[in-house]
Amino acid sequence: MSKEKIKISEAMWDFMPPEYQDMVDRATYGNNQRSWKDIGSSKELIEQHSLCAGCPESIAFRYILASLPNPEDTVMVGSTGCTSLVFPHVAIQNIHSLFGNQNAIASGLKRALKVRFPDKIKDVVVLAGDGATVDIGLDMTMQSWFRGEMFTTICFDNELYANTGGQESGLMQKGFVSKMAPVGKLFEKVRLPEIAFESGCHYVACLTVSKPNRVEKVIRNAVLVAREFGPTYVQLYTPCILEIGKQSMEGLDEMKDAEAIGQRFVAKEYMTDNVKAFLKEQDAKDKAAKKAAKAAAAAAK
C-alpha cells in the first residue's frame, strides 16, 4: 500500500481524529531509514498496549513494529495469547484466527499475496507466543519451515502460558514449578532455534529484548532474508514478570540476567553461508544509505 492511499482530503482534514492525522503526518510508512529510535518521536504503529505494566512483551512489540523494513506492505499474523490483546491496536493489517494455526494462516496468506501481487514485495510476519509456536502449533510451525515458506516467524518466549495464568509450556526451563507442573517441569526447554535451523530456516536468532539495537537488527535481517531465501525464525525472551514473581520494573534486569554468559538466553544466530554473504552486502548498502542520508541532511542545513 502506498502512503498515498491514506491521504486525507484537505477539506476533511480538520474533522479527522488527531490519531489519524498523526498517522498520515508522522508515521514512518515509506521511510527506509526507520528504526527503534523513532519510538517516542514519531507516530508509532502501535497505538497502545493492553498488557501488564512493565511487561517486556510490550516493548518488544514496539521494537518489532519500528524495525519492520516495509510496514506499508507487511501483513502480520498472530495467535491467541497475550499478543492477541495488542494486535487490535496495531496500524498494520493483521490476522487472528485460532490458537496455534498462525504458520498455516501465514503460508496461505503469503502464497495468495504472491499470486495476487507478483511484482510487489509483500512481507508476512508471524508473531505468536511460545504456547502457540512450540506446543499446540509446533506441527504447523515446523511444516511451514519444511516447505520453505517465505515468511518470518517471531516467537515471544515467556517460558509459560501467560494469558491463561502461567501454566507449563514446552519452552519453560526444566525444573520450574508452575501450574500444571506441580513438581517442576520434568523435561528440558525445547531447543527450537536449533530445530528451526535444521528444519530449513535460513536465518535464526535467539535473544532477549534488553537491547533495542540488536532486536532491530535481527528483525530486519529475518524479514529481508525471508523475502529472498525462505523461512526465518526469531525467538525473543520476553519474561512474564507476573507469573515468575517479579515486579513491574524488574523485566529488564530479568532479561539481562538471562542473557549473561552461561545463561539460557545468550544471544545466538544461525544462518546459511549464502545468507551470511547477503547480510554482509545488505549491511554495506545500509551503511552507504545512512551516510548519504546524513550528507543530504547536512547539505539541506
Add this chain to the structure above:
Amino acid sequence: MNKKVDFENRRILGSKHLKIGETSRYHKDQVYTDPHEIFFEAETKPSFVTGSEVIRDALKRASLDCFVAYPITPQSEAAALVGELFAEGYLGEYFRGESEFAVMGQCAGASFGGARTSTTTAGPGTMRAMENFPMWAGSRLPIQITVTCRGINSPLSIQPDTLEIYYLLETGMMVWHAESAQDLFDFILKGIIVAEQPDVHVPIAVCCDGFFVTHTKDTVNLPPEHMVLPPYDPYRSPVPCMDMECPPVRMMRDPFIMKSNYIHYATHASWQQEVHAAVDRSRKHANAILDGLIETENLDCEILLVSSGTAVSQGREAIRLLGKEGIDVGLVKIKTLRPFPKEEVLEATKNAKHIIVPEFNVTGWMAREIKSIIPNNERVMEGPHVCGGMTMPSEVIVEEIKKHLGLAKKSD
C-alpha cells in the same frame, strides 16, 4: 416462501466485474465469462465421468487462485486431479498441507489475502478441521470446500455415511448437498458465485456422498472448457482484505474482543447473528441460481419421500417400484441444508399424510430437521437409516414404506 426469481433476473448474480471477456490470468485458452452464460446459456456437452473428475472439471472453470490438498479417502483422487490442473496452469497456487486442521488454516490465510480458495475433505478430516469452520464463517471468508462424506466413527470406516454433515450445519457456513455428479459440478461453481456475493460472503460446503458420487461414473453435462468464472474481487467483500492495499481504517479482520462487559458481549452476539443472517440472505441468490432450494415431484400424493443426497436417488427408484404396485409417492429433494428451506418444505408437505425420510446415517438428523419445522410431525417416518457403509437398496425403502403403511408384515 422465498419469492421465485425469474430467469432474466438471474443475471444479477453475474459479476459486473470488468474482466468479463478478457483472457484468464492463469490459462491463455480460457476467457472470463458471465456466470449467467456458463450456467444457463452455454451449449453443454455430455461427459461420462466420475465424481472426482467432476470436482476437477468444475474447479477448472472456477478461476481458482488457490487450492490446498491433503489425502483422505474418498477425496484424495479429486485433490490430486486438481493438482494436475495446477501443473497445466489452470490455477494460481496449489500445495499439500500437513493435516486437515492446517489445510483449513492455509485456506483461511489465502482467502484473507484475497484469493479465491478451495479445498476438499472427508469424514475424519472434516472433524479434525472442525475448529476452522466457524472461524471461516466469522471471518467472512468465501472459501469453497467440497466434502465427500464418509464414516467418522471408530472402528475406522472409509465407507459412505452422511453423519459429518450434521456437524457442519451450525458452523455458519452455507451447506449444500449434491445428489449426483451433475449436482456436484453445478453446486461447486454456483456455490462460489453465491458465497462471494457481498451480502453473503460466507464459506460454502458442497457435500456429496463419498464413493456413491465420487467413485461412480455418471453422465454430466459440462459447459465449454474455455468459459471460466470471472475472478474473485476481494474489494467487494464486506470486510477488508488483508493485503495492506486498503487504508488502515480497520486493521484486524476479527477485532479481538474478549473483555467481560456488556458491550463486548453485544458485539459478539450481533456478529454471530450477522453471520447467520448472511447465510439466510444467500436464499435469494441460491433460489435463482439453483432454480429453487428444493426440487419436488407429485406433491399431491399422500405419501412424500423427503431427503437430500443420494438417498434421493434411491428414493426415486423406490417411488418407481411403488408406483408399479399402485402406491403413489411424491418427492421432495432438499438441495440446501443451510440455509434450510423451511418455508418450501412446510408448503410442500402441507397435505402429506406420511413423510418418509431415508438417510445414510445412524442418527437421522434430516428427519429431526424436518420434524422440527412442520406441524403434526408424527407424520414423519424416520428412516430407513443405513450407516457404516451399507447401501440402501430401493427395495428396502419400498419395504419400509409398506410396513409403515401396514401393507407388509413386520417379519417380511
